Amino acid sequence: MPLRALVRAGTIKVFRKGAIVWRRGDPAKSIFVILAGRVGLFDGMDLEQSAVIDLFCAGAVAGSGYALLEPPHFYLFSGKALDELRAVVIPIPVYRRHVQNDHSLLLGTARQLLAGWQRLVAQTRVLKQLSANQRLASYLLALTDRKSGAVTVRLGDDQLLIAKLLGVTRESLSRSFAVLREQGVTKRGRMVTLTDLDRLRRFCN
Numbered sequence: 001m002p003l004r005a006l007v008r009a010g011t012i013k014v015f016r017k018g019a020i021v022w023r024r025g026d027p028a029k030s031i032f033v034i035l036a037g038r039v040g041l042f043d044g045m046d047l048e049q050s051a052v053i054d055l056f057c058a059g060a061v062a063g064s065g066y067a068l069l070e071p072p073h074f075y076l077f078s079g080k081a082l083d084e085l086r087a088v089v090i091p092i093p094v095y096r097r098h099v100q101n102d103h104s105l106l107l108g109t110a111r112q113l114l115a116g117w118q119r120l121v122a123q124t125r126v127l128k129q130l131s132a133n134q135r136l137a138s139y140l141l142a143l144t145d146r147k148s149g150a151v152t153v154r155l156g157d158d159q160l161l162i163a164k165l166l167g168v169t170r171e172s173l174s175r176s177f178a179v180l181r182e183q184g185v186t187k188r189g190r191m192v193t194l195t196d197l198d199r200l201r202r203f204c205n
Contacts, residue, residue, distance in 0.1 A: 007033065009098070010090035021079040021087070022063070028073045030089045031063035032056075037085035040161070041077040052164040053077055054120065062087075064109045067096040082161065130204070135166045136176040137183065137204045140192060148198050155190040 010033070015021055021032065021039055032039070034056050041053040056062045056079075066073050071092075099106045130138065139162065143153040155162065163173040177187050183203050184195035194200055 007088050007090075009094045010088040013087055013089050015081040015085040015087070017081055017084050019081045019085070021081055021085065022075050024075050024078040026075050028063060028066040028075050028092060030091055031061060031067060031095050032079070033088040033090065034058050034060045034062065035086040035088065037081060037083035037087075039079045039085060039087075040082045042080055043077055050078075050164070051167065052161065054116065054123075055082070055165075061109070061112060063092075064095065065113050067092050067099055068109065082157070132166065132168045132172055133176045133179045134204050135168070136173065137180060137185070137200050139166060140180075140185065140194060141197065141200060141204065143192075144194070144197070146197060150184075150193065150195045151197065152191055152193045155192060 012035070015037075017037075022028075022030070024043070036058050038058075039056040039062055041055070042050040043053060062079060063075075099109060140153065143155075144151045157165075159173055160170050163170045166173065168176070177185065180200075180203075183200050185200065186193045186195070
């Protein structure tokens with residue numbers, strides 16, 4: 001079944017920033033094709049207390065794995081719009097029917113689930129092997145394509161969300177920024193200057 005037909009089977013919805021897209025423990029009824037914005041996976045709905053498990057960005061399909069399971073099933077995590085979000089909401093029975101009739105869609109779903117698993121394994125490795133300071137340095141390096149020299153990057157998110165992404169508290173994140181000054185990192189608001197990318201990369205390793 002062509003992707004266009006699949007999208008036609010759903011409904012385009014807009015969620016304001018901070019809106020709950022789906023809630024942990026609720027029956028899993030829909031999948032979400034992200035058109036614009038991001039969805040954060042949380043283990044609860046209180047951002048102050050909840051860890052960010054993963055992110056879905058534009059082009060991703062959230063919840064497709066439920067289409068491969070026999071009902072009833074329930075959302076394991078909550079989804080919250082981190083920006084203004086546009087998504088195609090497709091009922092799971094409809095998506096499952098398309099998967100059963102279109103092996104290319106089934107293969108695409110399996111590939112996306114595998115990519116998500118690999119991403120979570122990589123994140124677990126980072127959490128176990130790198131210190132909080134090294135995790136912040138790695139996060140900053142990922143914001144630029146430059147390999148050497150100096151660069152100024154802009155933080156796309158506030159410190160609370162960055163802290164949750166890195167698995168630390170907001171206070172710990174502030175301390176890590178202070179520690180990284182010795183590695184040539186300076187921060188003013190959301191603008192961060194990395195004066196020596198090679199040095200910062202060696203610090204991470």
